Amino acid sequence: KAGVTQTPRYLIKTRGQQVTLSCSPISGHRSVSWYQQTPGQGLQFLFEYFSETQRNKGNFPGRFSGRQFSNSRSEMNVSTLELGDSALYLCASSRDGSQPQHFGDGTRLSIL
């Protein structure tokens, strides 16, 4: 069974640009969560989607948004990029939003 797949693995952007990250969950999993990982703040929850609906949201500004498609694949968008948005963005999936969650290997985003 394939795991959680995130693309691309690496991205380099400049301040002010926007970026879209993609996540394909484990087959049969309908819940997708996104996390930001930085050395200073650790792993922080961004939001969770289930059946194309955002059900839960962390404490991040509106520049961070997401969506989910009917096949459960999810995308995350960050607009007006700031230097502080440099991080590893992780996607996790579960059957229905309950635990356990399984993580992908992340997208490393660097802002110049």
Add this chain to the structure above:
Amino acid sequence: QQQVKQSPQSLIVQKGGISIINCAYENTAFDYFPWYQQFPGKGPALLIAIRPDVSEKKEGRFTISFNKSAKQFSLHIMDSQPGDSATYFCAASPGAGGTSYGKLTFGQGTILTVHP
């Protein structure tokens, strides 16, 4: 109240020794406590998890000890191996529904180094 505090930040153990990492939480609504292992360049991988109805869970060389009254839980790695060298995260999640959907609250991580 949502924090999970993890210690130590780093740990050095000799091969064959016992590695112990501790976590403490405040939110009594938490009812699921997993440990994740992360290698450089990889995402966190679920190692072992426990719910508050048991005080200990063992899977191979990995054991979670849980103290509900103290709101603390710990990971013990027996017979530690160089291949166990990684960053370990504890986490917690509240019961099903509402603000718990898909949300884990993580500790700050422990960098474990096992010397051969």
